[in-house]
Amino acid sequence: MYNKFQKHLAQQIEEIKVSGTYKNERILISSQFSQIKINTGKEVLNFCANNYLGLANNKELVEAATECLKERAYGMASVRFICGTSDLHKELEAKIAHFFGTEDTILYAACFDANGGVFEPLLTEEDCIISDALNHASIIDGVRLCKAQRFRYANADMKDLEKQLQEAQKCRFRLIVTDGVFSMDGNVAPLQEILSLAAKYDAMVMVDESHSAGVVGNTGRGVTELHNCRGKVEIITGTLGKAFGGAIGGFTTGKKEIIEMLRQRSRPYLFSNSIPPMVAAAGIRMFEMMDETNQLQDKLHANTDYFITKMKAAGFDIKPTQSAICAVMLYDATLAGKFADRLLEEGIYVIGFSYPVVPKDQARIRVQLSAAHETNQLDKAINAFIKVGKELNILK
Ligand SMILES: *Cc1c(COP(=O)(O)O)cnc(C)c1O
DSSP states (O other): OHHHHHHHHHHHHHHHHHTTOOOOOOOBOSOSSSEEEBTTSOEEEEOSOSOTTSGGGOHHHHHHHHHHHHHHOSOOOSOIIIIIOOHHHHHHHHHHHHHHTOSEEEEESOHHHHHHTTSTTTOOTTSEEEEETTOOHHHHHHHHTSOSEEEEEOTTOHHHHHHHHHHGGGSSOEEEEEESBOTTTOOBOOHHHHHHHHHHTTOEEEEEOTTTTTTSSTTSOOHHHHTTOTTOSSEEEEESSSTTOSSSOEEEEEOHHHHHHHHHHOHHHHTSOOOOHHHHHHHHHHHHHHHHOOHHHHHHHHHHHHHHHHHHHHTOOBOOOSSSEEEEEEEOHHHHHHHHHHHHHTTEEOEEEOTTTSOTTOEEEEEEOOTTOOHHHHHHHHHHHHHHHHHTTSOO
């Protein structure tokens, strides 16, 4: 059997290569930071990590994890409900609820699991999920695992959402689901309008704050802070793998009855290992830091404004963004690939995105800003963009 299957796979992989979407991984041989070393020996400035607050190599977090590693050792070797719950998990869950102004929190191994395990325990075929067309793959998969009816609305399109809500009126319970920040454009979900429509058409709201938590809003509390509706959505999911230290871990936080039901029925929680104590301990320290100071958010917001202002002044076409994601539009796929390659030669690591990750003729370079970036590093990136932009006739 395997001979035939092997040929089948080889053919499919060839097709992926021909279509230009085959992914090669660059190998880092340094820690994750604003400047990284790759295995070619080259040092580059990193503008494509989700390390929004620069916490991936933060000393205090490393210390908290190291201390805990010494005291509580390595792993839990159990799911939460058998013997895998430590006081550190409970403390971290409370810290997350405090951060978002919610009632309770449940931890998962990743946000992919949080989203994969949130719908099925809560909704049945009598109910429906109304999902933004650009929601993250893990939300799409989670919805697939649930028997609820599915409605989809065009990205952040409130007219379309209203239409879907009207069609969904026959359902028992309605849940609107949206990413907080959409990762390709950096646009933020119009949460105020979503909540108004939810009130008008009697629906609940879930927001995935993976790209927005720690980043968006004056104090980084996410899109519910930005849109002045803290505590108003029923469900928030998020990750510890981006702004919050970048290690591993996900969570669902929100109404306490929802969280209680997830602890009873959510399959990625019930049937998967609990996160290592050292990750929980560093997470606790991280949320304490978020309460102590707003310095990292201030620096991130200043860096983002600085970069976008200078890039626009240089003549680049930048998608409107309210996050730390900045899409430099080039439209042409080949051009975007070439541009990113040339930037790497200039010591700037960014990624070009083209179809099918973004719509046809919407190719771009995505830049992710971080509080870890210093002004001279931002300048270096901007100058490299200008140099390559002129070379490739994007700029006059
Ligand atoms: C990154 C991301 C996830 C997955 O988070 P992990 O913790 O890495 O599994 C889920 N949803 C959104 C919107 C994301 O951006």
